Amino acid sequence: MTPPVALGAQELRDAMVAYREALRSHQQELNRLNVYPVPDGDTGTNMALTLDAVVKELETLHGAGQMDDVCRAMAHGSLMGARGNSGVILSQLLRGLAGRLGGTEHADPHALADALVMASELARKAVVRPVEGTILTVARAAGEGAAAASRAGDHLVQVVERARDAAGAALEKTPTMLEALARAGVVDAGGAGYVLLFDSLLSALDGRPLPVAPDGGAAQLRVQSTGTAAAAAASPAAAAGGAEGAGVEGGTELRYEVMYLLDAADDAIDAFKDVWSGIGDSIVVVGGEGVWNCHIHTNDIGAAIESAIDIGRPHQIRVTDLAEQVQEERWVRDAVREPDVHGAPAPTTAVVAVVAGDGIGRIFRSLGAHRLVPGGQSMNPSTAQLLEAVESVDSDQVVLLPNNDNIEPVAAQVDALTDKTVRVVATGSIVEGFAALLAYDPGAGVEDNAVAMRASACRVLPGAVTRAVRDAETEAGPVREGDWIALGRGGVVARADSPDGAALQLLEAVLEPAHELVTLIEGEGSTPAATRRITEWLHEEHPDVVAEVHHGGQPLYPYLLGIE
Numbered sequence: 001m002t003p004p005v006a007l008g009a010q011e012l013r014d015a016m017v018a019y020r021e022a023l024r025s026h027q028q029e030l031n032r033l034n035v036y037p038v039p040d041g042d043t044g045t046n047m048a049l050t051l052d053a054v055v056k057e058l059e060t061l062h063g064a065g066q067m068d069d070v071c072r073a074m075a076h077g078s079l080m081g082a083r084g085n086s087g088v089i090l091s092q093l094l095r096g097l098a099g100r101l102g103g104t105e106h107a108d109p110h111a112l113a114d115a116l117v118m119a120s121e122l123a124r125k126a127v128v129r130p131v132e133g134t135i136l137t138v139a140r141a142a143g144e145g146a147a148a149a150s151r152a153g154d155h156l157v158q159v160v161e162r163a164r165d166a167a168g169a170a171l172e173k174t175p176t177m178l179e180a181l182a183r184a185g186v187v188d189a190g191g192a193g194y195v196l197l198f199d200s201l202l203s204a205l206d207g208r209p210l211p212v213a214p215d216g217g218a219a220q221l222r223v224q225s226t227g228t229a230a231a232a233a234a235s236p237a238a239a240a241g242g243a244e245g246a247g248v249e250g251g252t253e254l255r256y257e258v259m260y261l262l263d264a265a266d267d268a269i270d271a272f273k274d275v276w277s278g279i280g281d282s283i284v285v286v287g288g289e290g291v292w293n294c295h296i297h298t299n300d301i302g303a304a305i306e307s308a309i310d311i312g313r314p315h316q317i318r319v320t321d322l323a324e325q326v327q328e329e330r331w332v333r334d335a336v337r338e339p340d341v342h343g344a345p346a347p348t349t350a351v352v353a354v355v356a357g358d359g360i361g362r363i364f365r366s367l368g369a370h371r372l373v374p375g376g377q378s379m380n381p382s383t384a385q386l387l388e389a390v391e392s393v394d395s396d397q398v399v400l401l402p403n404n405d406n407i408e409p410v411a412a413q414v415d416a417l418t419d420k421t422v423r424v425v426a427t428g429s430i431v432e433g434f435a436a437l438l439a440y441d442p443g444a445g446v447e448d449n450a451v452a453m454r455a456s457a458c459r460v461l462p463g464a465v466t467r468a469v470r471d472a473e474t475e476a477g478p479v480r481e482g483d484w485i486a487l488g489r490g491g492v493v494a495r496a497d498s499p500d501g502a503a504l505q506l507l508e509a510v511l512e513p514a515h516e517l518v519t520l521i522e523g524e525g526s527t528p529a530a531t532r533r534i535t536e537w538l539h540e541e542h543p544d545v546v547a548e549v550h551h552g553g554q555p556l557y558p559y560l561l562g563i564e
Contacts, residue, residue: 008067013058015201019196030189052081053078093135095122137174138174142166199211348446349445352398368442380407383417399425425454436453436454462561464557469481488506518564
């Protein structure tokens with residue numbers, strides 16, 4: 001096969017689709033270990049979601065499109081769809097590529113090399129405090145390798161090969177640059193994900209197969225060099241894990257990740273970055289022409305958002321509690337250290353729980369749940385799904401937590417369908433499920449666990465805030481479609497014009513002097529400002545009550561509450 005002399009619109013489009021597939025197939029390997037002090041999500045997932053947005057944008061083109069069309073789709077899709085620190089930096093790398101390639105109908109070796117150098121430079125400029133040993137290091141090496149090949153007169157495929165070799169060699173060295181990587185025996189996850197871009201380009205240019213993700217639970221994404229660079233993963237532990245805080249400083253004292261899209265004038269962004277520099281780190285701001293994707297780790301959610309309001313309009317705001325993610329990553333690391341999970345001694349009693357929302361799932365895992373089943377008020381799992389989850393755990397005795405009144409009757413059928421002993425603890429809400437797990441003893445039998453977990457769940461007074469879907473007469477008076485309503489054990493407790501207003505009316509109605517703790521779980525529709533109003537009200541009106549806030553991500557319910 002004659003090597004192609006230039007990269008055209010169809011090849012670039014094919015490369016982006018292949019890159020999305022490569023990231024998806026290696027997603028779990030990239031996710032497996034986040035060793036950065038404050039991980040802010042899953043590297044593989046965030047990078048793959050960013051490419052999902054690129055491919056979706058490409059699908060709007062008619063046919064292959066012209067090079068300018070493909071590059072605009074790459075730039076716009078990656079900017080609007082970037083998730084997490086790694087996704088935002090990857091977005092800037094792709095925008096750099098698109099910015100240089102967009103001016104050509106067919107990119108020759110020199111143009112591609114220039115594009116890779118430009119991508120690296122733009123990504124570094126987007127990061128307020130760049131750190132070596134991250135995706136930034138790998139991207140710079142790739143650009144330098146491509147430039148050297150271009151100067152030597154190499155053809156297009158050789159330029160990509162040299163870029164990949166240089167990127168792979170830099171990836172191998174990342175543990176020598178970041179102590180956290182060296183301590184865990186891994187290479188940087190974001191950098192490993194970027195290396196897959198060059199595999200994807202080679203697949204599009206000369207039909208090479210994409211690297212195959214390893215089977216099993218061990219994270220072993222290796223640098224399969226096209227040249228002389230050695231494999232990066234010398235042992236099962238040398239995984240493509242690393243820092244979701246890729247490319248930026250990370251500190252253990254910063255609690256929240258704040259991300260949003262910002263509509264603001266380009267000349268206001270430098271001052272905006274200066275404000276952010278004073279309230280946090282892991283700062284990445286990418287974009288242009290009035291649209292920016294912004295990411296920060298901070299303890300001051302309000303200031304992080306208000307600084308954007310001062311210069312423009314923030315939207316698609318996402319706030320993540322990083323402390324919860326640290327708990328999950330510790331659980332994930334423990335699982336990785338055990339190469340054969342099913343070979344480990346099974347607990348006497350295992351727990352299967354029904355959950356809605358990634359954040360809620362993280363909390364249930366950290367409290368000891370062995371298997372999670374997606375489900376909730378509007379998505380009730382079937383008997384078959386619950387049965388499959390029970391059969392999948394190694395224990396012969398299982399406690400099943402339905403965490404919703406609608407799911408309890410289905411859960412009650414599982415015991416008769418399996419040889420295992422299954423007991424349902426009638427948790428009617430997520431917060432009751434949390435409380436039940438606080439009494440869980442993996443070494444005790446299922447009957448003892450069921451009694452103790454029921455008693456613990458009963459000590460919690462559950463509440464929830466949602467939106468009325470129809471007009472109705474309720475215990476709290478007439479409710480109209482679209483009203484925010486607060487639900488307690490007895491039904492509708494209050495109606496309000498806002499989620500936080502409903503939550504405050506609920507707390508006013510049920511809080512008693514004996515109560516000591518309010519757990520607030522944020523879901524879709526919650527906002528940092530609304531959460532702050534609730535916690536400040538509690539501090540002022542009930543100073544002896546401790547408020548705990550968790551990000552659950554559950555649909556339909558902006559707030560779930562547990563009062564103890």
